[in-house]
Amino acid sequence: MVELDGSQGEGGGQILRTSLALSMVTGQPMAIEKIRAGRAKPGLMRQHLACVNAAAAISGAEVDGAELGSQSLRFVPGPVRAGEYRFAISGAGSCILVLQTVLPPLLLAGAQSRVHLSGGTHNPMAPPFHFLERAFAPLVRRLGADLQLTLRRCGFYPAGGGEVEAVIEPAAGALQGFDLMTRGAHQSNYAECLAPGLPRHVPTRELDTLGGAMGWSGEQLRFGSVRQNEGPGNALLATLAYEHVTEVFTVFGEKSLSAEQVAHGLVKELRAFQKSESAVGPHLADQLALLLALAAWQGKKECAFTCSEVTEHTRTNCAVIERFLPVCFAIVESRQASTVRVSPI
Missing domain, CATH: 3.30.360.20 (RNA 3'-terminal phosphate cyclase, insert domain)
Structure with missing residues (x-):
């Protein structure tokens, strides 16, 4: 059982989402306390609860504490099942964050999955659809997998009502790691x-x-x-x-x-x-850390990237990843381009 303190580091919902994703990837049960303890409204909000329920749906998990406001959660995953899924969040809670929770395990599920999501698609404090489509999905393809995204309808705060479809195609073998040190031309x-x-x-x-x-x-x-x-x-x-x-x-x-x-x-x-002289900005760095950690773990090869800023969000995400995967992050900060390396242990 991997036990986590949800108030550590940045102390937000990313700790929950990353731990859910990697619990499913590795099959390790996890328990998390003090979920979002430092936030104005601590505990599970609707979008966080939607992430938990989506994770349970694709893995047949046993879950305790999955209710609004809960600051404790116990999650015991079963085998991840590829397939067709529909996940909805009432209001403008980010359905993109739900996708980010189930994407890593579905990338390793061995067969294509199709995920239909509804809720917020363009929200403050969450990556918007266009970021995922243009910046994140191409990096998934560099791993040897595929992620195709379709925006059916935009969903803004406070009404929500957006609709997104994601088609997830796992790699034929292990994820292929890469270095992303420069932007290029x-x-x-x-x-x-x-x-x-x-x-x-x-x-x-x-x-x-x-x-x-x-x-x-x-x-x-x-x-x-x-x-x-x-x-x-x-x-x-x-x-x-x-x-x-x-x-x-x-x-x-x-x-x-x-x-x-x-x-x-x-x-x-x-x-x-x-x-800056970095390859990626602070938000993409946070997402790239998890992708390259999975590739380093599967391919037994170090991966690295440069970013314009190493945020507390990224540091916290790296710390959570290290709790589940046999990898180690090394971060060297620089004014022009900080370097993040992830190595298999």
């Missing part, structure tokens, strides 16, 4: 604004402000396609494509912020990443 930059239910001037001002600050214009500034009754919502995204990696940065509009303030918030993130 620059290919393209572009921004898009999703603003369903808002006046046209809002996305126009956001894009104009961003374009003026970054020197982008014309085809680089796009109004994202939306469907009827998807809003209201506001997400401003920038996609930076390079030879070896694509990064996606997102900021969300709020009633208290002007369109210009929203755009400048994104400009700040973009400039920080562009000033």
Whole structure:
């Protein structure tokens, strides 16, 4: 039984999601206490409970403590079963986080899985759909597996109602690890604004402000396609494509912020990443750590990447991974590009 303190490090929901995923991958039972103890509303919220229930569904797990507000959970997985699944979160809880919970075990399940998800697709404090599609999924393919994503409908806070379909194809053999030390040659930059239910001037001002600050214009500034009754919502995204990696940065509009303030918030993130010499930004680093740890474990080979910032979120995730897998992380921080290495033990 792997016993975890949910208040350690960053102390958020990522500890729960990573431990659920790796409990299923390794077959090790786990128990977690003090779930999200440092948060304003501690314990399992709806989206966290949805992750637990989804994990139980694909592995036939025995679970104790799966209820709203619970700060303790015991999870005993059975064999992971590939197949077709549907998972829904009422409201705008992130269905993308549910997908991230079940993805690692389904990548190793030996057969294709199709996962239908509904809930929030573009939420603050969670990776939006476009990040997963453009930045994360290509890295899954580099491992020798495949992840195909389709956005059926956007879901914004507070209404939710988004719909996503994921087709997960495991690798033919062990996951193939790789090093991602540089971005490679620059290919393209572009921004898009999703603003369903808002006046046209809002996305126009956001894009104009961003374009003026970054020197982008014309085809680089796009109004994202939306469907009827998807809003209201506001997400401003920038996609930076390079030879070896694509990064996606997102900021969300709020009633208290002007369109210009929203755009400048994104400009700040973009400039920080562009000033660094790293392959990936802080959010993709967090996701890449788990993928490369699985590959290092299966392939018995060290993997490494560089990132612009090693956040407490990433450090905590690495610590949880080490509790389940026979791997060891080594982090060397630098102003221009920090290096994260994961080695099999």
